[in-house]
Amino acid sequence: MIKIKNLHAGIEGKQILNGIDLDIRPGEVHAIMGPNGSGKSTLASVLAGREDYEVTKGSVEFLGRDLLELKPEERAGEGLFLAFQYPVEIPGLSTINFIKTAVNEVRKYKGQEPLDAVAFLKLMNEKMALMNMDKTLLSRSLNEGFSGGEKKRNEIFQMAMLQPKLAILDETDSGLDIDAIRIVANGVNKLKSSDNAILVVTHYQRLLDYIVPDFVHVLYNGRIVKSGSKELALELEEKGYDFIKNENPTIN
Ligand code: ADP
Numbered sequence: 001m002i003k004i005k006n007l008h009a010g011i012e013g014k015q016i017l018n019g020i021d022l023d024i025r026p027g028e029v030h031a032i033m034g035p036n037g038s039g040k041s042t043l044a045s046v047l048a049g050r051e052d053y054e055v056t057k058g059s060v061e062f063l064g065r066d067l068l069e070l071k072p073e074e075r076a077g078e079g080l081f082l083a084f085q086y087p088v089e090i091p092g093l094s095t096i097n098f099i100k101t102a103v104n105e106v107r108k109y110k111g112q113e114p115l116d117a118v119a120f121l122k123l124m125n126e127k128m129a130l131m132n133m134d135k136t137l138l139s140r141s142l143n144e145g146f147s148g149g150e151k152k153r154n155e156i157f158q159m160a161m162l163q164p165k166l167a168i169l170d171e172t173d174s175g176l177d178i179d180a181i182r183i184v185a186n187g188v189n190k191l192k193s194s195d196n197a198i199l200v201v202t203h204y205q206r207l208l209d210y211i212v213p214d215f216v217h218v219l220y221n222g223r224i225v226k227s228g229s230k231e232l233a234l235e236l237e238e239k240g241y242d243f244i245k246n247e248n249p250t251i252n
């Protein structure tokens with residue numbers, strides 16, 4: 001699905017990622033954990049193609065293509081979904097029209113006709129039921145006045161509608177209350193299948209009580225310093241990130 005090799009990247013001349021290696025295969029759920037400032041959001045941003053980030057070394061292959069050569073909208077067309085691509089508030093643009101545009105952009109990229117009203121409604125109803133999505137949210141302006149939990153629900157609904165090959169969820173360190181955790185976890189658990197993959201980036205072990213990852217990786221100073229199964233997340237919860245540092249005295 002995705003092969004990240006020796007990825008180095010930074011922003012505004014500051015080096016943040018110092019050689020990331022990561023392989024994700026179809027059907028897998030990976031979690032990246034790490035202390036604040038370790039580069040988790042930078043990794044997610046680089047994979048999404050955010051322009052302010054500069055890749056200085058390494059490669060990323062996504063479904064056989066050079067991901068780093070693709071524009072953000074091409075990445076979406078190829079089947080990459082990045083949760084934080086969409087949390088902007090756009091007054092006057094209904095949430096449902098936004099999602100319809102996103103779905104049809106991806107179809108257009110693949111050379112498919114836009115969904116007609118009936119087919120779109122069918123897909124929407126199916127995913128709304130799956131995600132317990134509140135219909136009134138969809139007719140409101142995109143994210144405008146949405147609570148944290150509603151934004152999260154909307155984001156996960158977008159993911160369900162777009163049916164990406166690889167979804168990257170950057171769960172920022174703030175505002176992930178228990179409701180939001182459940183929304184994200186339910187979404188991930190319901191959408192995972194043998195032909196897609198999910199990368200969850202999180203500071204919190206707690207999220208992984210609800211999502212069962214196949215692999216957990218610890219990011220520290222821009223490097224993956226430890227990988228393991230879900231037990232690694234429990235170990236981190238128990239011992240804190242300091243134990244990683246103690247195990248790897250040279251990582252600073
Ligand atoms: P995490 O998501 O793991 O908390 P980030 O990827 O957000 O970490 O940040 C990694 C490091 O990069 C931090 O030291 C942060 O201060 C720095 N950083 C992030 N954005 C910028 C920026 N725009 N300019 C300079 N440094 C930045």
Ligand code: MG
Pocket residue numbers: 036037041173
């Ligand atoms: Mg942070």
Ligand code: MG
Pocket residue numbers: 040041042171172173
């Ligand atoms: Mg972050």
